[in-house]
Amino acid sequence: MSNQNPVFIPGPTNIPDRLLNAMHMQTRDHRAPDFVETFAPVLNDCKRVFGTETGQVITFPSSGTGGWEAAVTNTLSPGDKVLIARYGMFSHRWIDLCQRHGLDVQVIECPWGDGAPADQFETALKADTEQQIKAVLVTHNETATGVRSDIGAVRKAMDNAGHPAMLFVDCVSSLASMPFDMDGWGVDIAVSGSQKGFMLATGMAILGVSQKALAAMETATLPRTFFDFRDMMAANANGGFPYTPPLQLIYGLKESLSMLFEEGLDNVYARHHRLAEGVRQAVAAWGLRLCANSPELASDTVSAIYVPEGFDSNELTDHAFNKYGVSYGIGLGEMNGKAFRIGHLGDLTDVMVLSGLATIEMAMADLNYPIELGSGVRAAQEFFRRTAAGQAIDT
Ligand code: PLP
Structure with missing residues (x-):
């Protein structure tokens, strides 16, 4: 029997059949009029998901990492100063990317499990009296630690400091799953990808870009070719691409947007919040601890969970895969061996989440974790029973 189990990694997500079908298409000519007519509305519809009316959406055939690179190279010049906090593997990698591009990177070190330190940003920006800092970079949802940051608070800190730096936000694992309000x-730049909230295959970086960032593009001198906004925008303006577009992904994105709008973005966010809360109830019932350092930081798309002292989280995730054929996220960076992650984003239902909780519970019991078999599932069941909306099944 083939393994039909869902994955519980925090992206790529399970791909709904509707989107698999939308991407299952024969080659078409990307210079033909029907592609031209398809692509422009897709870009426009993405704006609703970013929460922008004044910004522009730009995509590249790439994963999210390429989106980071596009953000930086299109708006900054060698030696420009950027301010960024490190509180997990993805903020760490964005720092690394900036350093490798020859930027002057001011790093605020934070404990992993914390979110973006708005107060420390404010202090650093106030201290920058010559306004050398050109951009503040923030990871909205740190997928490694399951931590969501308060981007509104970062904006407020920047405004309090009266600082004109641009604000770049990585929303790779939050967009289309958690509220995002770009405007x-x-x-100034929001970076996302196709394989998380959009529930598609990996391969498309999707960026929201403000007018201020577009103005910075005119003077930025970091080298860029493949990721040059100007080439992409010029081609997009005529409904085309500067090189061969990922046609199947674009048709998939069109359908993904339809799915998101049919459910309603607010309902999508509420569903993610509720499912995440069910997982959190299970974690509490197991007597385990989230990596997020306080409840309001807990992400609605991924929960990172410390294993008890003396246990190896890699052994747990390997065991769950080998014995039950179910994947969970491993601990990344300094969390490796100490934590595992349950991804709960995309096209998920109560039933799917319960199966993920039940399976990791079996794996923990097999490895003699000090948990009571069934306790997490029961806690989530109770929560889901209390909060279910009640759905009529079409017959
Ligand atoms: N940023 C965050 C928050 C992520 O979760 C990821 C991937 O998981 C990335 C960036 C990198 O994206 P990609 O793996 O698509 O290059």
Whole structure:
């Protein structure tokens, strides 16, 4: 029998059949009029998901990492100063990317499990009296630690400091799953990808770009070719691409947007929050601890969970895969061996989440974890029973 189990990694997500079908298409000519007619509305519809009316959406055939690179190279010049906090593997990698591009990177070190330190950003920006800092970079949802940051608070800190730096936000694992308000938060570049909230195959970086960032593009001198906004925007303006587009992904994105809008973005966010809360109830019932250092930091798309002292989280995730055929996220960076992650984003239901909780519970029991078999599932069941909306099944 083939393994039909869902994955519980925090992206790529399980791909709904509807999107698999949308991507299952024969080659078409990307210079033909029907592609031209398809692509422009897709870009426009993405704006609703970013929460921007004044910004522009730009995509590249790439994963999210390419989106980071596009953000930086299109707006900054060698030696430019950027401010960024390190509180997990993905903020760490964005720092590394900036350093490798020859930027002057001011890093605020934070405990992993914390979110973006708005107060420390404010202090650093106030101290920058010559306004050398060109951009503040923030990972909205740190997928390694299951921590969501308060981007509104970062914007407020920047405003309090009266600092004109741009604000770049990595929303790779939050967009289309958790509320995002690009215009309201004054975000200049928001970086996302196709394989998380959009529930598609990996391969498309999706960026929201403000007018301020587009203005910075005119003077930025970091080298860029493949990721040059100007080439992409010029081609997009005529409904085309500067090189061969990922056609199947674009048709998939069109369908993904339809799915998100049919459910309603607010309902999508509420569903993620509720499912995440069910997982958190299970974690508490197991007597285990989230990596997120306080409850309001807990992400609605991924829960990172410390294993008890003396246990190896890699052994747990390997065992769950080998014995039950179910994947969970491993601990990344300094969390490796100490924590595992349950991804709960994309096209998920109560039933799917319960199966993920039940399976990791079996794996923990097999490895003699000090948990009571069934306790986490029961806690989530109770929560889901209390909060279910009640759905009529079409017959
Ligand atoms: N940023 C965050 C928060 C992520 O979770 C990821 C991937 O998981 C990335 C960036 C990198 O994206 P990609 O793996 O698509 O290059």
